[in-house]
Amino acid sequence: MRGRTHPVEAVAAWLLALIWLAPLAYAFWSALHPAAYATSFSLSAPWTFENFARAWRQAPFARYYLNTVVLVTLILVGQLILSTLAAYAFARFKFRGSGIAFALVLLQLMIMPDVLIVENYRAIARLGLLDTIPAIALPYLASAFGIFLLRQTFKSVPQELVEAARVEGAGPLGILWRVYVPLARPTYVAFGLVSVSYHWNNFLWPLIVTNSVEARPLTVGLAVFGAPETGVDWSVITAATVMTMAPLLIAFLLFQRQFVQSFMRAGIR
Amino acid sequence: MADRRHLAGSRMTDHAASSPIVSRRAGSQAWWNAVNAWLLLLPAAVLLIAFTHFPILATIRHSLFITRRNGTEAFVGLDSYRAMAADPIFWKALGNNFWFALGTIPTSIALALVMAVWVNRNMRGRGFLRLAYFTPTVLPMIAVANVWLFFYTPDYGLLDQLRGLFGLAGWNWLGDPSTVMGCLIVMVIWKEAGFFMIFYLAALQQLSPDLEEAASIEGASRWYTFRRITFPLLMPTTLFVVINAVINSFKLVDHLVIMTKGGPNNASTLLLYYIYEVAFTFQDSSYAATLTVVLLTLLSGIALLKFGYLDRRIHYQ
Numbered sequence: 001m002r003g004r005t006h007p008v009e010a011v012a013a014w015l016l017a018l019i020w021l022a023p024l025a026y027a028f029w030s031a032l033h034p035a036a037y038a039t040s041f042s043l044s045a046p047w048t049f050e051n052f053a054r055a056w057r058q059a060p061f062a063r064y065y066l067n068t069v070v071l072v073t074l075i076l077v078g079q080l081i082l083s084t085l086a087a088y089a090f091a092r093f094k095f096r097g098s099g100i101a102f103a104l105v106l107l108q109l110m111i112m113p114d115v116l117i118v119e120n121y122r123a124i125a126r127l128g129l130l131d132t133i134p135a136i137a138l139p140y141l142a143s144a145f146g147i148f149l150l151r152q153t154f155k156s157v158p159q160e161l162v163e164a165a166r167v168e169g170a171g172p173l174g175i176l177w178r179v180y181v182p183l184a185r186p187t188y189v190a191f192g193l194v195s196v197s198y199h200w201n202n203f204l205w206p207l208i209v210t211n212s213v214e215a216r217p218l219t220v221g222l223a224v225f226g227a228p229e230t231g232v233d234w235s236v237i238t239a240a241t242v243m244t245m246a247p248l249l250i251a252f253l254l255f256q257r258q259f260v261q262s263f264m265r266a267g268i269r
Numbered sequence: 270m271a272d273r274r275h276l277a278g279s280r281m282t283d284h285a286a287s288s289p290i291v292s293r294r295a296g297s298q299a300w301w302n303a304v305n306a307w308l309l310l311l312p313a314a315v316l317l318i319a320f321t322h323f324p325i326l327a328t329i330r331h332s333l334f335i336t337r338r339n340g341t342e343a344f345v346g347l348d349s350y351r352a353m354a355a356d357p358i359f360w361k362a363l364g365n366n367f368w369f370a371l372g373t374i375p376t377s378i379a380l381a382l383v384m385a386v387w388v389n390r391n392m393r394g395r396g397f398l399r400l401a402y403f404t405p406t407v408l409p410m411i412a413v414a415n416v417w418l419f420f421y422t423p424d425y426g427l428l429d430q431l432r433g434l435f436g437l438a439g440w441n442w443l444g445d446p447s448t449v450m451g452c453l454i455v456m457v458i459w460k461e462a463g464f465f466m467i468f469y470l471a472a473l474q475q476l477s478p479d480l481e482e483a484a485s486i487e488g489a490s491r492w493y494t495f496r497r498i499t500f501p502l503l504m505p506t507t508l509f510v511v512i513n514a515v516i517n518s519f520k521l522v523d524h525l526v527i528m529t530k531g532g533p534n535n536a537s538t539l540l541l542y543y544i545y546e547v548a549f550t551f552q553d554s555s556y557a558a559t560l561t562v563v564l565l566t567l568l569s570g571i572a573l574l575k576f577g578y579l580d581r582r583i584h585y586q
Contacts, residue, residue, distance in 0.1 A: 119324035
């Protein structure tokens with residue numbers, strides 16, 4: 001907003017932006033051209049969708065897409081419900097042990113399920129859920145981050161509105177549903193975008209607990225597909241890579257402002 | 270706003286609701302509140318205990334036991350820890366984590382700050398700049414690793430093709446212990462700088478324009494204004510970003526799975542990746558538990574530093 005920019009700075013800013021976009025631009029170039037043009041950039045290079053077609057034929061990407069969509073939806077819905085209830089408990093009720101309980105929740109902000117892979121694998125195995133989509137989702141369903149964000153938002157809900165709803169005869173859950181949830185919509189959007197991006201991209205845990213086409217999300221499918229031993233063409237692998245990131249990338253390009261603001265809101269805690 | 274939220278978050282104990290539900294019978298009110306609250310908490314609590322708290326305790330327990338061939342467990346005390354202390358790969362992984370953090374964090378934070386300052390300016394095409402800087406953040410690490418893997422491929426890869434233009438011979442970037450870490454660091458900086466940028470951007474937008482104006486009326490140069498006014502005011506953001514970056518640096522291992530598998534000769538392995546290998550490739554879950562204890566200790570240390578010391582220092586000085 002403020003300050004005038006020196007031309008040298010403007011050039012530097014643009015240069016950095018181009019460098020930052022280069023790897024992505026390169027992925028698109030390689031995916032959309034025949035393998036012969038993977039490293040020779042010529043304006044006359046013919047464009048083709050053949051790499052995408054081949055990737056789609058050679059691995060069950062349709063299934064991987066479905067798995068990822070189911071996974072991300074399952075996690076998001078679970079997180080929203082559980083975080084809403086828990087955040088409501090912390091924001092609205094005064095009860096013994098709430099301080100300790102909240103501190104125990106916050107512990108998960110530091111020690112995330114991502115680092116507890118060894119024991120969580122045992123737990124999932126004991127539950128007999130190995131190689132299923134719920135196995136990937138379970139450790140993430142209770143989100144300290146979601147509880148924390150929503151609690152902050154719920155605490156700022158005006159008491160007059162709560163009182164008004166009570167006078168109209170709403171019980172605790174009615175108040176939550178009619179007063180708190182609608183007022184927290186921006187927080188839900190922010191949390192939702194961050195959660196979806198995180199779990200769309202998550203890799204290590206799904207790699208560990210899945211072992212079949214039926215359960216694998218896109219990221220794991222991509223890693224299996226692109227493994228050097230498979231001997232698949234480089235251009236086909238980039239096409240698969242582009243397919244993996246395309247949905248999020250398109251969503252980001254369409255709702256850029258929303259994304260940036262959500263990550264901002266979510267990050268500042 | 271940034272500071273206020275940050276501050277609210279730091280006061281972990283300030284939990285009590287400002288207005289408890291008023292009940293006609295005051296005696297049963299507290300009891301009724303507690304029942305309601307715990308019922309609301311129950312689903313999240315069960316899952317948190319099952320997949321965070323219990324695993325933490327189980328990790329510690331398993332690090333003190335070994336599993337025999339017949340499946341029974343035997344208490345071995347600190348034997349696994351002694352074995353760990355004598356394990357050169359463990360020390361290598363820990364050292365790599367340190368260099369990885371040192372290589373990625375200061376540079377990506379400096380870049381993030383510069384990016385934020387630029388995007389915050391009234392510059393032509395700032396929407397595009399913000400888009401360009403932020404885009405790597407929304408991409409899956411595994412996809413990023415795939416693309417960069419090709420840059421670093423010997424001879425055929427983009428980097429060696431560029432070198433070829435200058436008559437330089439090919440180089441096995443990821444296959445050589447002297448270059449592998451640097452290559453991964455550059456990639457991670459690219460991936461993370463835009464993410465940190467938005468925190469600086471948020472902070473810059475909260476700063477009063479009067480400060481900068483006053484400084485310019487006083488004749489201060491832009492660099493001086495930045496160094497003496499803007500940067501110090503951004504200190505809370507910087508510390509916040511540093512903490513997040515350090516935590517992230519322990520979690521970021523996805524790329525190793527397809528780029529290097531920790532090699533060559535463990536030159537690029539990181540603690541979490543080593544845990545993954547020990548647990549799922551070598552099938553030694555008690556040693557993996559021992560290594561996990563080290564990781565948990567490090568993360569708890571950062572947590573204590575954050576909640577116990579830094580938050581207070583930044584905001585109440």
